[in-house]
Each structure stands twice: as C-alpha cells, then as structure tokens.
Amino acid sequence: MPKLNRRQLHDQAIRRRSLVISSASLFAVCAGLVLLVPMAPGWTAVKNSFFNWDVLVKTFPKLLSAFVVDLKIFLWSAPLIFVLSLAIALARNTRRPALFPLRLFGALYTDVLRGVPVILLVYLIGFGIPGLGLPRPYNSPYIWGTVALVLGYSAYVAEVFRAGIESVHASQSAAARSLGLSESATMRYVVLPQAIRRQIPALMNFVIALLKDVALLSFIGPIEILRQANVYKSLMANFTPYVGAAIIFLCVTIPVTRYADYLLARQRRERSV
C-alpha cells in the first residue's frame, strides 16, 4: 500500500469521522421512527387500512395491469406534446409578417393554457367535448383526456423550447447565414439541435410530471391505476391499494428522475470544461 502524505492522512481521518457521524444519525432517526410511530394511538388502525399485506398482495397484479393503461396514454401523449410544443415555440419565434397570426396564437396559447390547472383542462375537455353528442369512437375519454394533457403540457414545454432557442448565441446563426443557409435551414440544422440538446434535463422533468399526471384522467373514465385503486378501496374498505399504486409509480419515476439528474450533472460538467 502506498504511503499516504500528511494531507491524505488528514482527509482520510475526516472522511472516517463523517462516516461514523452520518451512520449514527441515520440509525437514530430510523430507530426513532420505528419505535415512536407505533406508539401513536391510531397506529393499529392506520396500519390495517394503509399497510395491509394481504390486501396489497391481492390487488397488486390488477393495479399493475391498470398501470399499463397509464403507460400507453403517456407513450402516445409524449410525442404529440413534443411536436405541438415545438410548433408553438417556432411560431412564437417567427418574424415573418404573414405568420403574425401564428405568433399571436402562440403567445395567447402559452398564456392561457399555462394559467389553467391541468385537472381543470381534463374536466372541461374530457366532459365538455363528448357532451356535444359525438358518435361513439369519438366521444372516448381516452381521446379527449389525451387532448387535455397534450394542450396543457405543450404550453409549458413550448416555453422550454423557446428558452433553448434563445440560449443559442446569435453568432451561431450569423455563421450559418454567412454560409448562405436560409433562416429556416439555420433554425433546423444549427439552432434547434443545440437548443434541444441543452434543454434535455428540463424536458426530462416534464416527462416525469406527465407520467404522474396521466392519473388525472381517472376523473373522466379510463380504468387506469388510480381509478383501479379507487375501485379496490371502495370494494375492500381499505386504503392499501393507494399505497400499492404509489409503489408502482415510484418504481418508474425514481429511475427516470435519477437519469434526469445524471444528465443534468453531466451537462454541468461539460459546460465547466
């Protein structure tokens, strides 16, 4: 083993001491929770209605298959949001007078839809539009719930794209234009690729939020995971299915969140070089 110098020995001692302190405090907190929470007067009731193992085992498979519905809604919403929000960001960026109405619409769109809670959009669009008396496949809550999510999320994501576009330095456009590239070619081949790359960490946060907000559609009909949990809660007079649903969500969102953090950290590292 190589002999450590004075500085390394000092650092090693500090590292050891912090390890001891952090383990001790973690142990104390966990022991406190495990010992103190069961001493609360309502613990047995809470344990039975929220953490009932038998109920969990019985309901988990059905919850899992209901979660597939959430994933499907997510998977077709996400690309639609990507396309619509990009279109809106580009519309807000346009300078051509003929496209002024588009620009105005882009501004109005982001202002109005960012100002309304997504759950309200889901209610208004999900109940309102089928209420017009549309014939059968076109009154599906899957369609109008998706529309509500896409409209609501695109307003936010469009702003992310717009910030990305504005963060690409004007000298990049100047270089592209000086080579003879048109305004639209400059946007497509030079500005947008850099803008999107820069905003990937921010976009990942919206991916996570969307994954969770798909559950809002439970209010207008689709038997997705939250509604399934709701059904079980009523059936068994027990809240454990909600905990099961939370566990399933976490199994997906935690890895995605970690991945987003990793991307963010990597970007920060690259920029500091």
Place this chain on the structure above:
Amino acid sequence: MYKLRLKSVSKSFGSTRVINNLSLEVETGEMVCLIGASGSGKSTLLRCINLLEPVDHGEIWLDDFDIAEPALDPDPIRKRIGLVFQSFNLFPHLSVLENITLAPCKVNGKSKKDAQDHAIELLERFGLADKAGTYPDHLSGGQQQRVAIVRTLAMQPELLLLDEITSALDPELVGEVLDVVRTLKAQQMTMVLATHEMAFAREAADRVCFLDHGSVVEIASPDQLFTQPAEARTREFLARLLAER
C-alpha cells in the same frame, strides 16, 4: 477588374454612426488589409459586405451587381461571399466534416458523397485530414479557426472576408492560421482582412486601408502606408502602436 466596390456606404446603430460615407474598391485577386483602432468599424464593414447587417445608405457592388439593394434575397449572395469570424463560430454539435459539408449539401444541393470528398480534399490541403471526425470542442483554437476557414472555402466563395481571425488565439497559434491565408493569397483568392497583425499586413497585403470612425483615412501599398503615411491620423495611429510595443 474590380471584384468589390463600396460607394458612400453608411451604417448606424441607433444614433451611433459606425460606417460613415465609406468608399473602397477591391480588385479581383487582391488582398486588402483593414487596420484601425477597435471600434473604427472594421468588423461592421465586413458584416455589411456579407449582408449580415443591412446598410443604411450607399451601394455595394459585387462584380456588376449592387447587392445593397434592399429588395434582394441575401441568401444566394451570401454563399458567394465567405466570412470567417474572430470567434470561429463552428457548430459545436457537428463534427468537423459535418461543419464543412452542411452548407454545400443544404444550400448548393450537393450530394453527401461529393461534399465529403471535397471537404476531405480541403482538410488534407490544410493539414487537418486527421480531424474530420473530431468535434470542435476537442480542437485547439488554431485548428478551430483553420476548420472555420475550410468551412467557408467549401462553398467556393469568390470573395473572402476575414474578421480579426487571429485575435482570439494564443500567440503560438497565430502562425498556423496566417499560413492558411498566405496559401490562399498564393491561389489568387480575393480577400478583405481586418487585422491587428501589422507585421502580417505589411508582409502579405497588396494594399492596406486605415479606417478611423467608420471612414477610409488612407489606402496605400503596405510599404508606403507603414513607412511614409500621407495622413496625420495614420501617423498618429502607427506611432501609438509603436509606443505600445
């Protein structure tokens, strides 16, 4: 024969007049160096010639065509005029080869294969063949600027504008970039070069043009301008430069 003629060109940013009634002619195959203090309008002049900045007054003739006409579509004109920037402005998300082939493919409609062949030929000529797959962030400043020049040359411009292309470089990297310019001069490329490198201007330029407050004070052969300047303002500028050395 003149490649470029500027007639009484003016350009203001807000209330600041950056180019003031400036006239200048550049012959085909000639290399003109623009010298002058920072803020004398060298960079703005080059950006105006490339139509990146619209001029307020005056005419810019490229061959026998006034490109300052406001109604013209600038894109087909820009591809005939190359501009190399002080800060390189390579596209960081594209490899060296992709940086060079982007405009030939998307503007001139060249096939990818043709554009790449031409790009590699150019890279070889300037000693950069091994960098084709590299990304700009992994190149030295001098290499980045040489790639930027090659990127412009890939469009086969009739006129090359060089905007203080060595100012952002460490001193030991200046030489390799100036060598590229020497090569281009030997090939009779028509060039207008804004520079602080007086030694290079004196050695390589056909004519040197001293700008002050957005107008031409004096334009002459390098020998004449550096040894026997006719104008008092030119003498002052050169004396100040010497004093700083």
